Amino acid sequence: MAMRERAVVLTATIIEYRAVVELLEQPCPLNSASGAPYTVGTLAGSHAGWDLWVACVGQGNVNAALQASQAISELQPELIAFLGTAGSLKPEVCLGDVVFATKVYGYEAGKQTDDGLLARPEVAGAHPQLAGFARRIAASEAWNAPRTPTDEGLDSPRVHVEPIAAGEKIQTGQQEALRKHLRASFNDAVAVEMEGLGFLTATHQWSEAKAMVIRGISDRLADKSADHDQQIQPVACRNAARFLAEVLADCASDAQPVHLLRQIEARAGRGRADAKTFIPAGLTDSRAVLTWEDVPSHDLAGLTVGTRYHLLREIGRGSLNAVWEAEERAFNRTLGKVAVKLQPPDTGKRFRYFSREAATMATFDCPYLLPYRTAGTMDAGELEGWSYIATGLAQMSLRNWINEDPLQGSDLLAMMLDVARALTYLHASKLVHGDVKPANILRYVDRWVVGDFGLTQPSGAHEPEGTLGYMAPERFEGRVVTSNDVYSWAVTSVVAANGMWRNDLSTVDSTMGRVASYLASNIPTRPQYRSQSFPRPIADLLSECFETDPADRPTMQDLVKSLEYFRT
Structure with a gap:
């Protein structure tokens, strides 16, 4: 066909x-x-x-x-x-x-x-x-x-x-x-x-x-x-x-697609794909998105990854990888379920992001970051050459959660605080997550955790990466600083409070507008948002997070202290 x-x-x-x-x-x-x-x-x-x-x-x-x-x-x-x-x-x-x-x-x-x-x-x-x-x-x-x-x-x-x-x-x-x-x-x-x-x-x-x-x-x-x-x-x-x-x-008949398109399906079924992450790639580099063409024609369900992870069903796709739900089996018994991120054979930019993510996650020791299990590359079998990262299995992403019901009151503040704690941990190690957005915020057990570390880099790196709509303005210039995450955290908080209908909010669209502003248009640089969705002290904090100059934004540690004080 x-x-x-x-x-x-x-x-x-x-x-x-x-x-x-x-x-x-x-x-x-x-x-x-x-x-x-x-x-x-x-x-x-x-x-x-x-x-x-x-x-x-x-x-x-x-x-x-x-x-x-x-x-x-x-x-x-x-x-x-x-x-x-x-x-x-x-x-x-x-x-x-x-x-x-x-x-x-x-x-x-x-x-x-x-x-x-x-x-x-x-x-x-x-x-x-x-x-x-x-x-x-x-x-x-x-x-x-x-x-x-x-x-x-x-x-x-x-x-x-x-x-x-x-x-x-x-x-x-x-x-x-x-x-x-x-x-x-x-x-x-x-x-x-x-x-x-x-x-x-x-x-x-x-x-x-x-x-x-x-x-x-x-x-x-x-x-x-x-x-x-x-x-x-x-x-x-x-x-x-x-x-x-x-x-x-x-x-x-003449079109030569650069990539096959991810299936963005209705809410019933396999769920919706995430917004594309913007990752510049050279003309000779590999494509920046995982495509359906990369996936074998046979069903991966039932295959074993890393000797102990038996794939059950695909649960999501991002810009770079597919994620599967799997059973962890050992000692002739099932130990539980995990998530397995799969990377097709690749020696280009996608593999570099994937291997960097695995190496970064292996160093984590924080309850507000998605738990890491193991990682590796298959050296035999039907998935020979494929790489994988096994992590804890989350219940749902924030994106899917707020698609039905936006967060309010104490639930909203709890999410904001959990994510702020996760980013504080990263920033203490001089790491910048680089892609904070609802799709990468996951409900795990009784808390919210941050996942997807493919774009996580040390502060001071220089690459214009992230997801349009959530990127801080300086990120378009390639500046990688911890304040990038502060801005994206604030956008994510606003979206969580108002649901996923971004066309109703200038907060997210104004960030997208910075692309057009950078090129041709005179668009106001300061995002606007519905401050009434938040208690007044929190709304004031968010306003500071949207400052154009990264140096004028609060640190994640400041935000954690303020949120903890407000909750008490």
């Missing part, structure tokens, strides 16, 4: 979203690892090589950048698109026509002088291979039906593979001044919209995903009437969606 590829399609409005969902067979609601809502289905008709994840994310370049980064980090698609409507800037670009944006200008960037705005545009481009597919489709007979000079493209749309412009304001009425500015500074732009620049700027930081912007023309900038939204937008959206389907069909 052919392996499907995954495409993510983001839209800004409900009308645009509906047009894409109409392409799907058996659409169903499904959440990403962070709780972001999508509608998922296969592309209908002859274009059956793709699974589409469709979301309506709202308007604006900044929002598009945040949501695109989150979608790529969590879903790891082969292709990501932004689809919607735009206003025409050229007479030959008619209502109902479709525009594939070869590049997007940020027309509001510039220098304001007495003589007017001097353009200093930001520019982001689509993936060149996708632009090639678009041109091939645009030249086809299906998109070149005869029409008279007075016809619009509602029934016989054309495709324009040209640049567009993007701003931050919704344009209504007669915009003659803006049209003149665009004509003077961006003469080759054929349409104007609000999301393309932020979307493409964010996607450029992820080499795995090909990105494109597709727009249906729903109005003219110099002649925009109130009835356009109701009468023409639905047609323009359907035309753009039809073109999207053809682009996907055209590139499906």
Whole structure:
């Protein structure tokens, strides 16, 4: 059976979203690892090589950048698109026509002088291979039906593979001044919209995903009437969606996936995969994610790892490894159950992370860190060459726990204190966990413990690693300091108090926004959050943890003392 590829399609409005969902067979609601809502289905008709994840994310370049980064980090698609409507800037670009944006200008960037705005545009481009597919489709007979000079493209749309412009304001009425500015500074732009620049700027930081912007023309900038939204937008959206389907069909057979995609399934079943951990890898290095291709075709259940651990069932996958529940057997009896993390044969970066994690865990002696059993590499059998780490078996991750019920009151403070104690232990040894997030906080016996030490490094190292949405701002620059964990601990606490619906919280998304801010956008640097979810003294502590300068944040030891004092 052919392996499907995954495409993510983001839209800004409900009308645009509906047009894409109409392409799907058996659409169903499904959440990403962070709780972001999508509608998922296969592309209908002859274009059956793709699974589409469709979301309506709202308007604006900044929002598009945040949501695109989150979608790529969590879903790891082969292709990501932004689809919607735009206003025409050229007479030959008619209502109902479709525009594939070869590049997007940020027309509001510039220098304001007495003589007017001097353009200093930001520019982001689509993936060149996708632009090639678009041109091939645009030249086809299906998109070149005869029409008279007075016809619009509602029934016989054309495709324009040209640049567009993007701003931050919704344009209504007669915009003659803006049209003149665009004509003077961006003469080759054929349409104007609000999301393309932020979307493409964010996607450029992820080499795995090909990105494109597709727009249906729903109005003219110099002649925009109130009835356009109701009468023409639905047609323009359907035309753009039809073109999207053809682009996907055209590139499906040519696509060369860098990685197979993790299965993010519904809550019933094997559970949801975690958000992708960001780990830069060189072009000649091994892939940074464990893929389904790496797992043998036969079922691993019943196999023995390390002479005594009998695999029962897979219970989770992260960005690097698969984790199995196993029985520990010795002396002709079952001693109990453990968790076994498996690493396929690899001599590259993934193995270095795995072996570093095992060596680090072997030194631990702290009740708030996941208990370590043993580690090794299989030298014979069906899993020859595979490495493993055996640990205590947790009951549930914080991510799964708060997906049903956010933590409140004493339960929330107990979790915060347990995790703070674990990080205090690490920091006393000058170690930085580097990936504090709900998926790595585990319920073990009667307490919360910290697990997953693949990114744990000594303070002073220099690598931009972590999980987008939880990384401290300085971590994007590669600075590894204990304050990284303080910031991530605070984000995790806020998420735990409010559940996994991150789109409702600027706390997590603002951290994601720092990626876009670093590249192109002017996004507020200080996260906002619902302080009423916490007692006032704790809310004040969290505010300090979000300081931009790592030196201004409290230490984990300070946080432990404050939490212990408050509990008493």
